[in-house]
Amino acid sequence: MQTIEELLEANNIRVTAMRLLIYKFLAQKKVAVTLSDIENAFEKADRTTLYRTIKTFEEKAIVHQIDDGTGITKYALCEKGCNCEIETDLHLHFHCNNCNETICLTDHKIPQIKVPNGFISENVNLVVKGICDKCSGE
Amino acid sequence: MQTIEELLEANNIRVTAMRLLIYKFLAQKKVAVTLSDIENAFEKADRTTLYRTIKTFEEKAIVHQIDDGTGITKYALCEKGCNCEIETDLHLHFHCNNCNETICLTDHKIPQIKVPNGFISENVNLVVKGICDKCSGE
DNA sequence: TAATTCAATGCAAGGGAAGTGCATTATTCG
DNA sequence: CGAATAATGCACTTCCCTTGCATTGAATTA
Ligand SMILES: [Mn+2]
Ligand SMILES: [Mn+2]
Ligand SMILES: [Zn+2]
Ligand SMILES: [Zn+2]
Numbered sequence: 001m002q003t004i005e006e007l008l009e010a011n012n013i014r015v016t017a018m019r020l021l022i023y024k025f026l027a028q029k030k031v032a033v034t035l036s037d038i039e040n041a042f043e044k045a046d047r048t049t050l051y052r053t054i055k056t057f058e059e060k061a062i063v064h065q066i067d068d069g070t071g072i073t074k075y076a077l078c079e080k081g082c083n084c085e086i087e088t089d090l091h092l093h094f095h096c097n098n099c100n101e102t103i104c105l106t107d108h109k110i111p112q113i114k115v116p117n118g119f120i121s122e123n124v125n126l127v128v129k130g131i132c133d134k135c136s137g138e
Numbered sequence: 139m140q141t142i143e144e145l146l147e148a149n150n151i152r153v154t155a156m157r158l159l160i161y162k163f164l165a166q167k168k169v170a171v172t173l174s175d176i177e178n179a180f181e182k183a184d185r186t187t188l189y190r191t192i193k194t195f196e197e198k199a200i201v202h203q204i205d206d207g208t209g210i211t212k213y214a215l216c217e218k219g220c221n222c223e224i225e226t227d228l229h230l231h232f233h234c235n236n237c238n239e240t241i242c243l244t245d246h247k248i249p250q251i252k253v254p255n256g257f258i259s260e261n262v263n264l265v266v267k268g269i270c271d272k273c274s275g276e
Numbered sequence: 277t278a279a280t281t282c283a284a285t286g287c288a289a290g291g292g293a294a295g296t297g298c299a300t301t302a303t304t305c306g
Numbered sequence: 307c308g309a310a311t312a313a314t315g316c317a318c319t320t321c322c323c324t325t326g327c328a329t330t331g332a333a334t335t336a
Contacts, residue, residue, distance in 0.1 A: 118271030
């Protein structure tokens, strides 16, 4: 059980107050967040700092980006030991058409997708849209 | 074998010179196009007209929208008899990381995706990224 | 400690795509 | 033809993302 400070340092990210706060914010959220979400949570902080912080997290692979089709990029913490860039490791994402939230289905890996001859698959993005468990009243 | 005019009329789209040109442009392209692509192809025409034309085509389901993760919406003609809104009918899309082009793999349908209990799947977006047949030198 | 160095932060500005209101032009129909 | 309706063109706006540059802060070294 490592602290957030240790985790950041292990990934060559210098520890700052802002970064700790943003990390905690992401960790506490169960859903993927937009930059605006972070902005609203830290109104005293500058947009750019938040933007660059999330980009740093992304580069260092402690956060992954999600394109859920809404046109707005979302972010979520990576699973422990997740290798975002390895295809077989990728999980699918679910976007709720009702509450508009997007979540990682981390234990739903993307199935092998067949592509035609001559095509080389390097990466797959799979987003399922529908009604989430909270909204389906279950 | 129906003409473009007949096809437009069959879909309750009034035939205009602009619409014929844009339809032909889409038909001649083998890849999905952005609004900018259309803009560049018709420099004398106004952006808004092109935009609204493609939106009309989309509404009337002779064109479908593609979100390939580049952040820029792309469009492609629907297959004859395609029902974009029916989940089981949806094909997958391939985005080439080399030439940056996106194509419909119309005969590669999206497999059934399992979602957790309480979640209801209404729609699936599946984009495979990699190297296309032209770029893989095959 | 003081000076140096480099990264993080803050401020400002810009780009690009998408969308809308409204006037003008074209087409359809009585 | 004249009226009604739809298509087109122009201007403007919004939203998200990104970057340049100055400033602040922290760490390192003399
Ligand atoms: Mn995820
Ligand atoms: Mn397609
Ligand atoms: Zn929901
Ligand atoms: Zn290619």
